[in-house]
Amino acid sequence: MSIIRLMGIDPGSRITGYGIVDMDGPRSRHVASGCIHTASEHPLPERLKTIFERIAAVIRDYQPLEVAAEQVFMHRNPDSALKLGQARGAALCAVVMAGLPVSEYAPRAIKQAVAGSGAADKLQIQRMITLLLNLPESPQADAADALAVAICHGHTRQTLNRLGGIAAFSGRRR
Amino acid sequence: MSIIRLMGIDPGSRITGYGIVDMDGPRSRHVASGCIHTASEHPLPERLKTIFERIAAVIRDYQPLEVAAEQVFMHRNPDSALKLGQARGAALCAVVMAGLPVSEYAPRAIKQAVAGSGAADKLQIQRMITLLLNLPESPQADAADALAVAICHGHTRQTLNRLGGIAAFSGRRR
Numbered sequence: 001m002s003i004i005r006l007m008g009i010d011p012g013s014r015i016t017g018y019g020i021v022d023m024d025g026p027r028s029r030h031v032a033s034g035c036i037h038t039a040s041e042h043p044l045p046e047r048l049k050t051i052f053e054r055i056a057a058v059i060r061d062y063q064p065l066e067v068a069a070e071q072v073f074m075h076r077n078p079d080s081a082l083k084l085g086q087a088r089g090a091a092l093c094a095v096v097m098a099g100l101p102v103s104e105y106a107p108r109a110i111k112q113a114v115a116g117s118g119a120a121d122k123l124q125i126q127r128m129i130t131l132l133l134n135l136p137e138s139p140q141a142d143a144a145d146a147l148a149v150a151i152c153h154g155h156t157r158q159t160l161n162r163l164g165g166i167a168a169f170s171g172r173r174r
Numbered sequence: 175m176s177i178i179r180l181m182g183i184d185p186g187s188r189i190t191g192y193g194i195v196d197m198d199g200p201r202s203r204h205v206a207s208g209c210i211h212t213a214s215e216h217p218l219p220e221r222l223k224t225i226f227e228r229i230a231a232v233i234r235d236y237q238p239l240e241v242a243a244e245q246v247f248m249h250r251n252p253d254s255a256l257k258l259g260q261a262r263g264a265a266l267c268a269v270v271m272a273g274l275p276v277s278e279y280a281p282r283a284i285k286q287a288v289a290g291s292g293a294a295d296k297l298q299i300q301r302m303i304t305l306l307l308n309l310p311e312s313p314q315a316d317a318a319d320a321l322a323v324a325i326c327h328g329h330t331r332q333t334l335n336r337l338g339g340i341a342a343f344s345g346r347r348r
Contacts, residue, residue, distance in 0.1 A: 045270045046270070048266050049270040075256060077252065078250065079255070081253070082259040085257065085261075087263060088260050089263020089267070092222050093268075095218045098224075
């Protein structure tokens with residue numbers, strides 16, 4: 001099986017995590033990861049520009065084949081939902097404008113794929129990512145979440161390809 | 175006073191309105207307006223791409239100098255706030271990636287500027303926009319709202335320029 005490069009993103013109004021992994025069957029290798037910080041004292045358009053440009057630059061630099069993001073469910077606070085939505089819109093725009101497909105995964109599915117339990121907490125995800133990718137130190141929480149969704153996508157992709165090729169896989173895309 | 179071309183946008187998860195006006199002092203002339211429809215049955219990344227590309231195309235075609243959008247306040251429903259946020263993020267990204275400044279205005283300020291009352295309803299806004307811009311027929315509600323925020327920006331811009339030039343104006347930008 002050939003190696004495919006996948007990108008995960010974890011958009012947020014203040015920090016957007018990203019992670020690039022090379023998947024070789026069930027094995028994953030860390031390529032790059034990091035956090036895009038957008039200071040809340042900066043004007044909104046500037047913050048959205050930073051997210052768009054940085055995500056576009058990561059795609060340009062690492063050339064992933066596909067991108068995955070965590071699905072967002074009901075937020076308790078409408079104001080933070082709006083802010084998260086704006087950041088998410090900017091990040092996803094950078095992906096689609098680069099011509100890449102985006103798959104979305106439920107938080108439980110991501111935790112299950114990485115930690116073996118849909119109820120794993122943030123610290124467990126960071127630890128499992130550090131172990132799975134054989135990292136010298138634990139990545140920041142948002143970068144770890146981005147790497148987790150990339151790995152989740154890699155596993156799902158592989159399973160669906162095994163089950164019936166790309167047709168079945170496409171049906172799962174959002 | 176020279177003519178300046180302004181753009182207003184009214185982003186929404188299903189319909190994003192846009193409007194281009196030429197302002198000559200207090201007078202405004204309709205240049206273009208319309209609605210970008212994004213079918214809810216289409217995948218989210220595709221909808222965001224449509225908004226980004228169409229806003230970018232309008233900017234390319236009409237070359238506005240500045241852009242204005244309605245400020246969004248507390249939404250009652252977190253789910254619709256997230257959806258609105260995503261659409262808003264895509265639309266604002268298209269503006270900032272085109273290198274244009276965006277100003278945001280409170281709904282009351284927009285209604286006040288166009289209809290003379292901060293409590294005007296959608297129908298009154300449509301009627302006033304039709305009158306002010308001398309249109310042969312009433313524009314769709316979202317296009318009318320976009321034209322209204324463009325005109326509001328034009329008036330504010332003019333007042334602030336009169337009060338102390340661009341320095342005072344910049345302070346009001348978001």
